[in-house]
Amino acid sequence: xxxxxxxxxxxxxxxxxxxxxxxxxxxxxxxxxxxxxxxxxxxxxxxxxxxxxxxxxxxxxxxxxxxxxxxxxxxxxxxxxxxxxxxxxxxxxxxxxxxxxxxxxxxxxxxxxxxxxxxxxxxxxxxxxxxxxxxxxxxxxxxxxxxxxxxxxxxxxxxxxxxxxxxxxxxxxxxxxxxxxxxxxxxxxxxxxxxxxxxxxxxxxxxxxxxxxxxxxxxxxxxxxxxxxxxxxxxxxxxxxxxxxxxxxxxxxxxxxxxxxxxxxxxxxxxxxxxxxxxxxxxxxxxxxxxxxxxxxxxxxxxxxxxxxxxxxxxxxxxxxxxxxxxxxxxxxxxxxxxxxxxxxxxxxxxxxxxxxxxxxxxxxxxxxxxxxxxxxxxxxxxxxxxxxxxxxxxxxxxxxxx
Amino acid sequence: xxxxxxxxxxxxxxxxxxxxxxxxxxxxxxxxxxxxxxxxxxxxxxxxxxxxxxxxxxxxxxxxxxxxxxxxxxxxxxxxxxxxxxxxxxxxxxxxxxxxxxxxxxxxxxxxxxxxxxxxxxxxxxxxxxxxxxxxxxxxxxxxxxxxxxxxxxxxxxxxxxxxxxxxxxxxxxxxxxxxxxxxxxxxxxxxxxxxxxxxxxxxxxxxxxxxxxxxxxxxxxxxxxxxxxxxxxxxxxxxxxxxxxxxxxxxxxxxxxxxxxxxxxxxxxxxxxxxxxxxxxxxxxxxxxxxxxxxxxxxxxxxxxxxxxxxxxxxxxxxxxxxxxxxxx
Numbered sequence: 001x002x003x004x005x006x007x008x009x010x011x012x013x014x015x016x017x018x019x020x021x022x023x024x025x026x027x028x029x030x031x032x033x034x035x036x037x038x039x040x041x042x043x044x045x046x047x048x049x050x051x052x053x054x055x056x057x058x059x060x061x062x063x064x065x066x067x068x069x070x071x072x073x074x075x076x077x078x079x080x081x082x083x084x085x086x087x088x089x090x091x092x093x094x095x096x097x098x099x100x101x102x103x104x105x106x107x108x109x110x111x112x113x114x115x116x117x118x119x120x121x122x123x124x125x126x127x128x129x130x131x132x133x134x135x136x137x138x139x140x141x142x143x144x145x146x147x148x149x150x151x152x153x154x155x156x157x158x159x160x161x162x163x164x165x166x167x168x169x170x171x172x173x174x175x176x177x178x179x180x181x182x183x184x185x186x187x188x189x190x191x192x193x194x195x196x197x198x199x200x201x202x203x204x205x206x207x208x209x210x211x212x213x214x215x216x217x218x219x220x221x222x223x224x225x226x227x228x229x230x231x232x233x234x235x236x237x238x239x240x241x242x243x244x245x246x247x248x249x250x251x252x253x254x255x256x257x258x259x260x261x262x263x264x265x266x267x268x269x270x271x272x273x274x275x276x277x278x279x280x281x282x283x284x285x286x287x288x289x290x291x292x293x294x295x296x297x298x299x300x301x302x303x304x305x306x307x308x309x310x311x312x313x314x315x316x317x318x319x320x321x322x323x324x325x326x327x328x329x330x331x332x333x334x335x336x337x338x339x340x341x342x343x344x345x346x347x348x349x350x351x352x353x354x355x356x357x358x359x360x361x362x363x364x365x366x367x368x369x370x371x372x373x374x375x376x377x378x379x380x381x382x383x384x385x386x387x388x389x390x391x392x393x394x395x396x397x398x399x400x401x402x403x
Numbered sequence: 404x405x406x407x408x409x410x411x412x413x414x415x416x417x418x419x420x421x422x423x424x425x426x427x428x429x430x431x432x433x434x435x436x437x438x439x440x441x442x443x444x445x446x447x448x449x450x451x452x453x454x455x456x457x458x459x460x461x462x463x464x465x466x467x468x469x470x471x472x473x474x475x476x477x478x479x480x481x482x483x484x485x486x487x488x489x490x491x492x493x494x495x496x497x498x499x500x501x502x503x504x505x506x507x508x509x510x511x512x513x514x515x516x517x518x519x520x521x522x523x524x525x526x527x528x529x530x531x532x533x534x535x536x537x538x539x540x541x542x543x544x545x546x547x548x549x550x551x552x553x554x555x556x557x558x559x560x561x562x563x564x565x566x567x568x569x570x571x572x573x574x575x576x577x578x579x580x581x582x583x584x585x586x587x588x589x590x591x592x593x594x595x596x597x598x599x600x601x602x603x604x605x606x607x608x609x610x611x612x613x614x615x616x617x618x619x620x621x622x623x624x625x626x627x628x629x630x631x632x633x634x635x636x637x638x639x640x641x642x643x644x645x646x647x648x649x650x651x652x653x654x655x656x657x658x659x660x661x662x663x664x665x666x667x668x669x670x671x672x673x674x675x676x677x678x679x680x681x682x683x684x685x686x687x688x689x690x691x692x693x694x695x696x697x698x699x700x701x702x703x704x705x706x707x708x709x710x711x712x713x714x715x716x717x718x719x720x721x722x723x724x725x726x727x728x729x730x731x732x733x
Contacts, residue, residue: 012519019518026520226426230433240711242672244686245703252699256447257440337536344538344678351539358546367546375535375543382534 049366050373051125053357060193060348069177080166082141086148087163091395101149113138171207189267193348202336205274213282221290238280243338246273247345270342278335285331289324322396329389333382459696466691468683470599481692488688489709495606496671502610507617514622532615538676540612545604545680555590571598601682613670620662624655656728664721671713685709
């Protein structure tokens, strides 16, 4: 980021009379809008609707005496995030082979996190014991980040390779913690809601659609006509239909397609539809990556004696997936956003919970506060995913490949 | 040694046999799965007494459509209701194309402005809009913006245009050739042209959202034209406007048009979220029809066919446009 000085400001804003006029008009307009927004947020908005329903927004009607399981899961997730952050930081950059333990962006990130972790729970009016938990989680994140950044490089390459496996494993642990089983009291899917439901659906679809998308992309580029046309038909059909009609199909027809009793419940039906939907788009992202790998790579691998599956898995796919990474994460981000459509088929995801809260006469007319909060929340999640993807992309490009 | 080389490889390495075996296996699995699903479908549907039939399309719909270009009343048959829904969808999609293209081009070219503030605002616009779910934006526009507008005499009034809680009122010809503007009759606004707040919220939401993506397409298209083209045009004595029109835009369009195709299709598909702000589009009519008749398969087939047809038409038109702007080599 270039340093802001009076000279650079003058050059950027007042280079010629027309620019100057536009700048003055824009600054005045922005100041007026900003002032009114701040005035509304600080004096007129009634944020009590968020405070009173914070548990509902977070986990829906999940039984209170079982919520310790979710706290444990959050702690595990936070620890894994810190670990990934630290290890990712330790990977060398092309133009910077050795990075500091706390580069400038990481310092800013850590300060923002500490500020958020200490201010947000207090501002939401949560009880002291819950505030303390959030402080602990922030501390845990930074601790894991420090540990992984300081000692991660000693674990060698195997640890870096194993890291991506932590997340699917954590998903399995999470599903046991959320749903019960293995000695835990079962909690039915009809009691999941809010952010919990949104994240369960999104993570399920992300984890399952990734391998499905890779298979479809390979199928579309296969020389076998049946595989190729089957994949093309599937991908184009799914991409041609709006997601809401597919969700509608899942809720109304899936029950007819399976023998009675075998059909999953409404929540898992939606999760499967999201998976099938996302797989078609992911396949296109991966296909563009596959197309960017020169044909000679496959031919060279085959002539070295690798079988086709070996050549694909060890030579072609690693290169293709690296190229397809930005598009893939972009698809994951839009998948996270697409979970809001569940509210249209009557599920209580984050947006569905918000709509049900607003139907309560107590909170009538508070839609601006609620929707703005959701928008900020979604924006932060999606922007964080985008940032992470860009950092990963810069570190995965090997020096010779360049950009 | 020689014997081993001349011996044919084992059958699982046969280059002609194995692909066919793989295909046969995949085909068999597909056939079995599809047969299983279809068998269940037929069995379950006949148990529910809902075997495929299109006769319900001719029965009276017995629901009303709040705003429809096509005259429609509750006694009209279902097929007419679905058609009215389709017309409503096409109306919002058509206006959405125009609006999002204009706004997107504006924002996309703003990122090349010499003014740093304009450039940054364009970036911020794109980053904010793309990271917030469309559905959330639609309910925001409807419940927070359009339904909070003042009504009656307090409405926002510009010369000839009135924006009130009851909708957007525009002037037009009435009763022959009388140019009439909006007027307040007993506290209710009336005008030749009226857009409901539902339609307004949906259109605004779709335009603002799609424009962010189109802005990126336009930015990429302009950035793809090498800087030397500008310099060459200037040194040939062309002014900025002329070099933009004759040199830059024709080259940028080659990159932009295929990207626009994707964005137009996604706008058409996204218009199915109309139900969130109470606008009666094709999906909304289909949902009501399904709830009334229970005809799940037929309704979904109609829905999917309609959206696939819309996508196909957009693709055909855009591909034609693409052929126009591509390099013509002679």
